[in-house]
Amino acid sequence: MEPKAQKKWAMVVDLDRCTGCEACVVACHAENNIPTVGEKEAAIGRAMHWIRVERYYEGDFPNVKVKFQPVFCQHCDAAPCEPVCPTYASYHTPDGLNGQVYNRCIGTRYCANACPYHVRFFNFFNPAWEKPLDLQLNPDVSVREVGVMEKCTFCVQRIKATEIRAKAEEREIQDGEVQPACAQTCPPKALVFGDLNDPRSEVARLAGSNRATRLLEDLGTKPKVIYLQRDSWHDGKESD
């Protein structure tokens, strides 16, 4: 029996479809027990949005253009956040994820400084959910305590759950069966998740698109999130 091919989880973000509605942000909060830090903390920059929609404005009114993109952990194959963790809290899993092990994290915050994408978030205080919001917590995901770093995990709990179910049913995981909360929620289906190593998967197909780019590629981080640029930004009429 030939060995199963190693999975390489990746995400494709179609910027042409993305409307910037931020439903993904809310879904991620709900799925992953991410605390809302409150107005005061958010004002000094401690908000924790594992996925966020970045906006850049170009030009002056009335010729304003908004460029926006959802940014979340790129699960880099040469992640700069991984070698700098002294306790192996940040490491690379065999299926291509950048794993964050909350139990090992002692909070040196080096990984957050090293990450060029600003996708790591720190628990500056113990998170609290006012009743009855604590009933909303997802039992599949741990609640992190003060001093621990966290970030997008590609909803590893859903990946694991699917793997377990597929193994129990003695079959392979189907393409599109694993849906991180953001991809599941996205109304225009701008977020597509799948196995890059599977040549028949949707992400593999989209990764070959001529619109495919990656963020900060020249830093050598080998990110695994592929951004499909908007066609209108490439129509030659405006400089990029």
Next chain:
Amino acid sequence: MLKAIYGLYADPDSAQRAVDSLRAAGVDERAISVASSEPFEEYEFGRREQRTPMAWLAALGGLVGGVSGYLLSSLTQKAYPLPTGGMPLAPLWTNGIITYELTMLGAILATLAILLVSARLPNWKPQLYDPAISDGYILVGVVSPPEALRIGLERTLREAGASEVKELVVGLDAEPRTQGVSE
């Protein structure tokens, strides 16, 4: 029981004379004891037993440290393999730094250990010593002198220019008693 007879000398020249005279009187080199509150390396008496393999042993300590550092970093990283950042599990670059630091630590600790052992520290047992040394006097004496030679040694020490000649007797109760030896 520690018995000794010694003289206190105000300057290193007379101390040197005393050591020479004791040698001329036939006292065994190992029985001659010198103590001072500062090193006198320009004088022969200050250069006794100078040769030491300390540097070589420190280098050996460094080698031990270096090997330990290399083994610690390379073996532990492979024992629980957690790949990070696309790097190899036990890169030579990073292991090299750990190896280097532990090499230096090994050399320093080896030096410390050899110092303590060869200088016989700590040693809180009664020894041939006189607090006058702290005032700048140099002590030159003979440990466990044969009773018959005592008078002769006392004269030798005095003739070399001692400010005082004393006798140190440490009894069974380990309390040292010194007494000046009268003329």
Next chain:
Amino acid sequence: MTEKSQINADLLRPLFRTSWRFFALVGFLGFFVVAAFAAFGYQMYTGIGVWGIRRPAFWAFDITNFVFWIGISHAGTLISAILRLANATWRRPVTRCAEVITVFALSIGAMFPIIHLGRPWLAFWLIPYPSERQIWPNFRPPLAWDFFAINTYLIGSVAFLTLPIVPDWALVRDKANGWRKRVYGILAMGWRGTPKQWSRLESAMHIVAIAIIPVAVSVHTVVSWDFAMAPVPMWHSTIFGPYFVAGAIFSGIAALILAMAGLRKLLHLKDYLKPLHFDNLGKLLLMMSLLWFYFIFAERLTTWYGNEPSEMAVFWATQRGAYAPLFWTMVFCNFLLPFPILAIKKLRTITGTVIASVAVVVGMWLERFLIIVPSLTHKYMPYNWGTYQPTWVEITIMIGTFAGMGLLYALFSKAVPIISIWELKVGLHASSVVRSPLSVAGTSGRLTTGHGQLTTDN
């Protein structure tokens, strides 16, 4: 003999006589130290969010202070070791003051990697021991190298400091009575002062001096690599190693001058810490100021010339933007003010060097801050640029470390002669003259005995 008795009396006086002023000083400094501990306790209880750190400036005051204190620690052992190996005789009263700074500054600096953690109670996971989780520390990050480098330097510095104290403890033991005699008797470890013991001590000092210099260089290089290994604009640069080592020696010499000036005044050591010492150290400080300027000019020229957008954002933020006041203060404190004071002989007095040193200490603290925060707040994706402001917790802890340094120094100089007495005495008679081994009373001359070389002399 009288000169040596005078030395004994002068340098042992602080150990035997204490005035109310000492207790006042200890109380004053102790207050700030206790306040710092209280602030840290509050931080542990409430959460590290009571600090001003935030996204994207995850490091700020904490690591600034860490690098600052480790830098200060480079004075002592490095200067003492280099001067010892170069046989600079003027070093004798200075070495112990310097080595004490190293040990205490290192200890203070080494606390920051622990107190800046999100979960400081788990700091022991950085120690390589076989844990029940079957996991060891990761040796790939610079933080792990920090652990080894700082501990090696600390152990080496403690050895370098305490080994030559033992003969002085024997001296105190002989001069003291009562409980002091007992305590110093134990500390002196039965030191007698035989030629063999002196010889072994000198050999050990020599070896440790040779070993400690590369260790000191490696320590601050490794600390600088905490920054250089990360892909952050104006961090990821090869200049960081040498730049930081030079900066460390620079701030260390300044701290040494300040410590010596303080001791001179408070312990009445005018006859031992002379204008000559401040003049010589002032010249070294001048050299390091020029070296610092060279490094910062080289770093900024290459950045400016390269015109790489991410780096230029940081560059302009420090030179013209929000951090410009701090940046230009730093340049003034590190170069513009010290240079004329230290270069002009008439101005290079004790007061002059003290003024220059205060400026350098301030300037070097600012330099560390300006390396960390402007870069972190201006990384590659401008949507995430931010600002930073410290809170009272961080400021209290920082003030506490300065007070703690002063307190440790005061307590140390009460228990140990702050100037190495035996080394000072050796300096009085050290010469290259070698006596013949068998010169009998009064006569001298050539005699061969087989006990090594001889020269004629009288």
